[in-house]
Structures are given as structure tokens and as C-alpha cells.
Amino acid sequence: MSVVDERPARVVGRALVRHDALEKVAGRTRYAADFGLPGMLHAVLKRADLPHARLLRVDTSAAKAVPGVASVLTAKDVPENTVWVDVPGQTFQVGALKARTNVLADGVVRYHGEPIAIVAAETEDAALASLELIDVEYEELPVVTDPEAALEEGAPLVHEQGNLIASWQLHEGNVDAALTAAHAVVEQSYETQFVDHAYLEPEAGVAWLDTDGVITVRAATQVIEHFRDLARILRVPDNRVRVIAPYVGGGFGGKEDMTVEPFLALVVQRTGCPVKMVWSRSESLLAREKRHPMKLRYRTACDAEGRLLAQDIGIVADGGAYALLSALVLLYATTCSQGPYRCPNVRIDARVAYTNHTPASAMRGFGAMQVALGYEGQMDLLAAELGLDPLELRRRNFLERGDTLAVGQTLDTHVALSDLADRVEAALGPKPEPSKRGRRVGRGVACNLQPYGRCVWLNDWASAWVGFELDGTLVVRIGVPDIGGGQASSLVQLAGEVLGVDPADVVIHIGDSALTPLTGTTTATRQLYMSGNAVLQAAGELREELRPLAAELLEAEPDDVEFAGGGACYGERHVAFRDLIAAAAKRQVPWHRLSIFRAPGGDAWRSEASWRGRVFPDFTYGCHAVDLELDPETGRIDVLRYLAAHDVGRAINPQSVEGQIEGAVVMGLGYALSERVIYEDGINLTGAFAQYLIPTAVEAPEIEPIVVESGEGVGPFSARGIGEPPVGAVAPAVAGALADALGRRLTVLPFTPERVAEA
């Protein structure tokens, strides 16, 4: 049965005001830190002062003696201190992606800021005073901070089993032969940096012991499925832990791994008291996971017409001190490193290493964005070599439907790259003149591809409940965490569309691992695709369930019944849901529906040596262009104009789509121009917003989003995901524009005024 209506949509595609925005703008939303319970303790963490050291002694006796202190916990107090990370929230195991981490440092600290102990006290002041009295004796160990150095023989070991976390290799065709026979070959290295998610809401949560001994954690998270990890840490059954995600103040991947949750759960288990933990901005910047820095080495060859013949790619990523999602991030980097271009001969050697840096993990773009600096830099270099316009060279190589990536995945939906390039080119116009003498204007373009939806090996699924109350009002229950992208409101829009109910009249309950059907993580640009399809399916099935009864009440043929205007109708006749549901209840016709959407699988994971084939459900493509003005004396860069075109398949809420594009571009500009976590021998020096510089409204330019709707995608109503894709093309577009203005290419991010002026 098809649940997708062929008729024109009524609310899908409209820029509706998001239901959550109303409460947020009035300051009424209760985020993780805005919640409390009587008798609540306050918990804080003792963190490592050194990046690599043996813990000779952790003496908590004086700390425990501080009045008001309820509990001081160290590694030995944690029932299961070792956490095996699969991929958060996943129910299928994929061996190669497993990684090991600790709740609290056990014998050794491996990065600056690693948690050593938890203090819980009646007041925040008492907790902080107690923290000062924890006596830690360290024996310093040699520090390794460069991932290439970490992989060399004799490097200091971050973990006993060696510093290599994961590697992926691919070789398609014959790269050496193609390089020899090529018309032009360009070779260049690129380097990307550690950056922070820098969402405005620091990590926070409150936990308590609920009835039946269920430890309940209400925290800012993208993944309520961490309840299973918490159960393991506490050594209790899965059904004794519940995670609630209130509306989250920004995620971007930084709330994908656990943050405050294990510490809160441990204090509740130990004391029985409710407890709150809020990380300071400094803790968040110092010690929460970051984006993987990558060293990229590219050799790229083409023929005389500029058609790519070979890509020879090396990637070495810094995974920091614990593995978390490094293997998966590197997989994304590997599969996307050839860019959105056809290439017959591709060789990729990708490795990620442990260092004594903050662990690196998920961040918007997830490996696929770092490599764009490399593959787009190469396209610019080849264009210059051949004397071709940079966009023209790209056009000659754009992937199309039916092409196969080196990884073995064939593209089976529309690839809009040439439409996107046309739209950007048409909107661009001539390059502007410099505003003053001595200034220079540069123009850059960049294209990218980014997967949306989980890697197919993970057999992703999402469930949703859609039903009516007896008065005819509509309710959606679904375990989606809403991290600010409008995840919940899109689902309201979809349910309203299918059932003919004004979205403003729909109520949605989200983000509760015990009470809302699990729908998987708000990560990997998967929510609209997965939970959207689940809601679409549940609402469609519910509609069909009610159709015969509606037909009977309307004295119509079932096929002639339409659902609109808050009820069912046939011609002029209308029965409101209030009456339809009353009749359904009387006749015992179900008036709610729980459905599971299963993502189409792909080639199964076989082994590390045999994993090629379909890896992702689909991709979102983009084409960006930027004009910037450079002051060569000071190195200052002003972005004059920024165009960002993406094919989103179908825009469920066009305003939300624009919002994702504009926000991601500005995040990308921070990455390109100013943001950098600075370490000195493993010590993080950027522990404040005064040191870690995200763009303000002054640095951010006006962004011109160009939303293309090809009508093809695997999400509901043919939508494609747009949360992550727009972040990837920004840095390479800026790099191209800067090279155009400067006459030299910078290859190490970020392009700060100091670096530009020295270039």
C-alpha cells in the first residue's frame, strides 16, 4: 500500500512557523539546565590537569569531609568503567566500528580535561570547594600530539595496543598507470584543524530515581538510546534506565556521544538523590569531543580535456585520546574523498590515530566535510594548470545518476550538480571591484557531496506512534530529540499533511526512551529521512484504517473519501475527527497506530577486507560560490557575497531548509577563517569564547541560499537531508577565493589574518 498521496500537498512545502519557536522566543522552553527537583544535589567533575600521566594517587578523603558533600566517586566506584562504543543508539553490531573508552580515568589520564572524579554535594559551592581538595599525584608520561608521529615506530603509546585506531583502504582501477599516462598531474597536501561545536547550550542534565528503581536522566542529548550504555555502566538491566531529551540548545554532533549522563546516573545510583550537572563553557571547550583534524595528501591526474583519470589520496586523522566514532568518521572521509566527480582510478589510504588531544568524534559533516578542502583544492589546481574556468573543469567531471563511486556504490537518484552550478553561475554576475585601492577581490566555487541517513550496514529503523484523542485532537509520540533544526515540527507538518489536520492543532511528545517509540538518533542527517518516513507511514496507515468507517458515515465509496479540514469529507459532506473518532471508539476501530519504518538495507558488512558496495542510503549535493575582499597588508578577509545551492529533493519547510543552509555556511566560515582549538603539548589553551572565536553577526555575511527541489530523494515526500551537507563546501570555496585574490593557495586551516598576511 502506498501511503504517499499523489495530490498536491497542503502543508508540506509551506514555511509554517515552528510550534517550538513560539515558546522559545518567549523564554518558556525548559532546556536541560532549566529543570530541578526537591533535594537535588549538584555534581561537578575533577578533570585532569595534564594530557598524559599516570595517576599515582587520587586522594578524596579531604574532599569527602567538606560539609554538604554527599559523594565523591572515582573509577573504582563505577560498576563497569569501560564503555564499548558501537555506534550510538544502534541495535546491530558492526565489529570494526567498536571502540573503547572509560567513564572515569583509571590509572592513566590521556588528555587534558579527562574526568577523574565526580563530586556531588548539597550546593554548587560545596561541590566546587570539595573539588579543590581532591589530591591527585601524577607521574608525567611522554605526550604525542601529531597523528603521523603517533603512527611511527617508537612513538609514545596512548593505549597499550598501539596508536592506530582504524584504517580504510580502497583501490579501484590502476592509479599508477593512470598517473603515468596523464596529461596533467597536481600534487598538494592540506591540513584541517580541531574545532568545537560551540553550541550555545553547554552540556547539562538532571537525573533522579523514579518508581520501579528506574534511573531517569533528563539531559541535553542527540541520542536517548544511550540508556543502554548507561545500563551497562551501572550494571543494571536496560529497562531500569530512562533517558529524556528536552529541546536541546544545539547539537551539531557534540551531544551524540554521552556527556553528563553517566556521571549523573552514577550519583543517583550511589546516593538515591536527584542530581544536576551543568558543564561550564570552559569545560565544554576544553574537554568535550571535537572535530577530527585531518592531514590530506592528494595526487590528481586528468587528460587534456580536464577529465579526471586518477585520484591518489592519503588521509591521516587525529582521533585524540579515545576512539568513540573515529572509525566511522574516517569511513565517511574515505568514501567521499574523491568528491562529487567521476574518476576511474582511485586509491585511498586512510588512517586515524590516537594522540593526547581531546577525543575527536562526530561533528556536522562527519569526515565527509574535511576532505572537501582536498578534493576541491585539486580541482582548482587542475583548472589553473589547464587554463580552464574552475566551474567548467568541475562540470566536465560531475557525477551523474548511474555512476559508481570508488567504494562501489552506484548513484541511483538524481544528481543535481550541473543544475546547481547553473543556478549559482546565473546568480553570480561579474566579480565586484575592490572597495579601496590595495584591496583585492577573489572568487571561489566549491561543490560537495554528503551522505544522509545511517550507513546501510547498520540496518537503521525508526518507529512512530500517531493517534487521536477521543475529542478528535491529533497526537504524535516519537523518540526524536529536537536539537534545534525543527526535527519535531517537521513531523507535525507531515502528520498534519497526511491526515488533513492543521499542524497548529497537533501535539507532539518527543525524546523519551521509556514513553515514546524509539526512532533513533538525531545524527547523520537521518531524522527527516527516518522519523519522517516513520510518521508518514504511521499516519498513512491510520488514515487507511479510518477510511471505511469515514466512508460509511459519509455515505461514500472509501476511495472517494478525502481527509482534510480536521476530518473526513466527500464533496460537501464532512465529518469532523471528533465525531469520526467517537464512532471509531464505539465500533472498536483502532484510532492510533504504531509503525516501524525500516531503511532499505544494502550489501551486508562482511569483513574489514571486504566491505565495498553500497554504504549510504543516498547523498545530498551542493554548489557554493563566494566573493571576498582581502586586505593583503593586514590579512583581513571580508566576505562580500555567499551563494549556497543544494538539491533538497523536496523542501518540507522551506524556511527550515534555508535556516539549515545559512547556519551551516556561517559555521563553515568560522572553520575557514577563525576557529581553532589551540593546544600546546596537549594542553588546550582555548577554554573560553574570548579565545575560541566563532563568527558573530558582524563576521557573518548575508547568505543567499538557493534551494533546488528535484523531486528525488529517499526521505518523506522525496526530501533529502540538509542538516550537514551545506557545511562542507564552505572552506574550499573560501580557499579558492583567497587563492584568486592572493595569487597563492593557502592549504592549512583556518585562514587567519596572521597566516594570510604572512602568505
Next chain:
Amino acid sequence: MMLELLVNGRRLREPVEPHVTLLRFLRDQAGASEVKYGCGEGVCGACTVFLDAVAVNACSVLAVQAEGAHVETVSAFGDVASLHPLQQELIERGAVQCGFCTPGVVLGSIEAVRLGLAGDRMTIRRSLAGNLCRCTGYGKIVEAVEAYRDREGAA
């Protein structure tokens, strides 16, 4: 010591430690959870409040400095049932995503328009430089402030 002040028109008399910031006092003792902790260093603007009608970062003011003052949070300007015109512009233009910076943005923008610091787009952007937002890219916020300024007939 004992602190006496007005919070959104409500008179409060509360004991307060001298080192407690106005932000902590508002959140923990005055029930004003709409004032957000974002950085604690006076950079992000999530804790913006009006202290006797002047926008300040509540994290960078001690509670005792507000003795006798009138503190206004976003709640003083509009409620879900009756939004302030700027709040209405913000939601209609999609300028609210995660919403964590929004209470501060509302107050910062109201002050900018009131002081005539919302003339052109760059001026609006400069006026908002003390309110960080990581979700929207600022464009839709700037448009909302511009529309509100035009509604007020103030430049």
C-alpha cells in the same frame, strides 16, 4: 547579605552570598530560567537582561550590584499568548532554531532599536555582536530586527 530588587515587576527580598552573580541569582533564587548560562565570561549574550533599562550580561554583574534595581528578563516583554512585535517577527522569519540564544537576542535587539542602533543592516549586525548564535547564521535575525525597526518607525 539581604538583597532587595524588582524582577519583572515582582519585589524580591532574598539572602545572597556576595560572590553570586546576577545570573545565578536570577536562575536559582528568582525562578527566572529564561535567562541562560552560555559562557559565564560576558561574551555570548545568552544571559542578557535589562538592569534599570540597560542591557547587561547577567553573568558579569554580581547580584548585590542589582540592589534596589529593576531587572527585566525576556518574560517582561511578551508571553506565548501576547508576543512582543520583535518576538513575532523572529518566529515568522524562522530566526529561532535551537532557541537558546533567543531570550538574549530579543533583549539585545529591543535595546538596539530603542537606542537608534539599528539603522542599516551592518549597524544591526554590530549591535548584535554581543549575542552569539550558532544555528541561524544571523541573517534571519537581522531581517527580523529590521522589520521590527520599521514597524516601530524608529531608525
